Structures are given as C-alpha cells and as structure tokens.
Amino acid sequence: MKKKSEIASLILVSVILGLILSIQFKTVNKSVGEGVLPTQRAQELAADLKKVKQERDAQINRITELESEIEKYEKNEIDKNSYAESLYKDTMKYRMLAGYVDLEGPGIILEINDPPSDLEFSNGYGVVDQLDLILQIVSILNAADAEAISINDQRYTSFTEIVRAGDHIEINGVSTSSPLVIKAIGNPNTLESALAIKRGIVWQLKSYNYMTLLTQDKEITIPKYRKVKEFKYSEPSEENS
Known part of the structure; x- marks a missing residue:
C-alpha cells in the first residue's frame, strides 16, 4: 500500500513539473517568438539596433552637410548686402540663445x-x-x-x-x-x-x-x-x- 502511495506521489509530482515546463515554454514563445531561441532573438535585436544606429548616423551626417551648405549660402549673401549681414548676425544670436548652434x-x-x-x-x-x-x-x-x-x-x-x-x-x-x-x-x-x-x-x-x-x-x-x-x-x- 505504501509503495502504491509513493508511486501516486511521483506521478503527481511529474504531472505538476510537466505543467510548469509547459507554461514556461509558452511564456518564452510569446516573448521571443515561436520557434526562435532566446540567443537567436537577441542576435536579431542586436542586428536591428545596429541598423537603426547606422541609419541615425547617416541622417546626422546628412543634416550636417545640409547645414554647411546653408551656411555657405548665407555667407555669400552677407558679402553682397550690409542689411543681410545685420540680419545674419541677429539670426545667429537668437540661434545661439535657443541652443541650435555648436x-x-x-x-x-x-x-x-x-x-x-x-x-x-x-x-x-x-x-x-x-x-x-x-x-x-x-x-x-x-x-x-x-x-x-x-x-x-x-x-x-x-x-x-x-x-x-x-x-x-x-x-x-x-x-x-x-x-x-x-x-x-x-x-x-x-x-x-x-x-x-x-x-x-x-x-x-x-x-x-x-x-x-x-x-x-x-x-x-x-x-x-x-x-x-x-x-x-x-x-x-x-x-x-
């Protein structure tokens, strides 16, 4: 009788462990995607992050290039017109106050x-x-x-x-x-x-x-x-x- 109760206890423990493992497996699938290992998902996210950073850096470089071109145009006009020079100085002053100038x-x-x-x-x-x-x-x-x-x-x-x-x-x-x-x-x-x-x-x-x-x-x-x-x-x- 004692042996039967021990076997029943082992079966019950096995069922509980099986349920726990099943729940954990489903949770992992929901968080990282079905059929995708956590390490694989981490590598995919790292690749996506690297791509986004590269795109961001490319945009920053493009903005810097455009700002340099605008500055050249502004300075060319300044040399031709004293009024434009005055406006440029005022503009730079307010851009400095607003924080839009290095x-x-x-x-x-x-x-x-x-x-x-x-x-x-x-x-x-x-x-x-x-x-x-x-x-x-x-x-x-x-x-x-x-x-x-x-x-x-x-x-x-x-x-x-x-x-x-x-x-x-x-x-x-x-x-x-x-x-x-x-x-x-x-x-x-x-x-x-x-x-x-x-x-x-x-x-x-x-x-x-x-x-x-x-x-x-x-x-x-x-x-x-x-x-x-x-x-x-x-x-x-x-x-x-």
Whole structure:
C-alpha cells in the first residue's frame, strides 16, 4: 500500500513539473517568438539596433552637410548686402540663445560618479536617483551666467526634459547614465565658485558619497540642440496699434 502511495506521489509530482515546463515554454514563445531561441532573438535585436544606429548616423551626417551648405549660402549673401549681414548676425544670436548652434569657449567641467557600492549607507543609490540635484546644478550655473550647458553632450535648453527611465536618465530623449559630465561655458572662475562654494552643491554631492571632479577648461565645446521644436498651439501675438 505504501509503495502504491509513493508511486501516486511521483506521478503527481511529474504531472505538476510537466505543467510548469509547459507554461514556461509558452511564456518564452510569446516573448521571443515561436520557434526562435532566446540567443537567436537577441542576435536579431542586436542586428536591428545596429541598423537603426547606422541609419541615425547617416541622417546626422546628412543634416550636417545640409547645414554647411546653408551656411555657405548665407555667407555669400552677407558679402553682397550690409542689411543681410545685420540680419545674419541677429539670426545667429537668437540661434545661439535657443541652443541650435555648436558653441565653444572657456568654462568648467563637472564630472559626477556614483558612490562606490561597498560604502556604508549607499543603499545602491546613484545619480539616476537624484534628478533634483542635477536640476539644482543647472539652476546654479544659469544663475552664474553660464552661456551654454550640456549634460553628457546633450545641450540643455528651455525645452530640455530630464526624466527617469528605468536604470537610466533620458535627456532630450536620449538615454544616459553615470558618470554624468556637465559642461558649462562662461567665466570659469565665476562658474567654479558658484558650484564649489562652502556647503554648496559640490559639498552636498560629496556628503552623499558621490565622487566629483570640478575643473576649469579654456576650450570647451558644447553641441547644439538636435531636436526640432514645433509650435502647434501658439503663435506670435500681434499688438494692437
């Protein structure tokens, strides 16, 4: 009798294991596609990603070529007309303010690395969890008359969004993570003093065990804002005469 109960138990366990394996198999099929191994699916996704990146780089190169051609046409017209020259200078000024021009000049570089994982009280937190500190740094640099700011080579403008996306931060729709390299063009001494002031933002970052490096640089390059902003709901307001 005892032997029969043991056999019945083994049969029951076998049936349960079979059901579990069947459910797992169906789940894998749904996630990666029927008849496709996970490694094969990963290779396909990697190939697709590479193709998309190549297409993106090709588009960026094409945009750069077209912008160079436009600049040549603009400069040719400038040489012929003083009024056109004045308009060109005004246009460049507003493009610089909007962030649609690559800029270079003196300024500062602030590099922020996550705390070492073996530090006590670190709790696995990183700069991704401290978006308020990043925004605070941007505000401080703006208050110190920074003329241009970038975060991991993403230009910061009035349209820039900085949001948490899983284990990463999205800046201008581009995923990035630690270390964060914040660059700012302006008076190097003023910018450095604003960040390194006693009990200021750099002190605060270090108190949270973030590893920071703040340096001045005479030749900082900040790329332009790449996204195209379209105005769907607003238009210039005409003043009543």
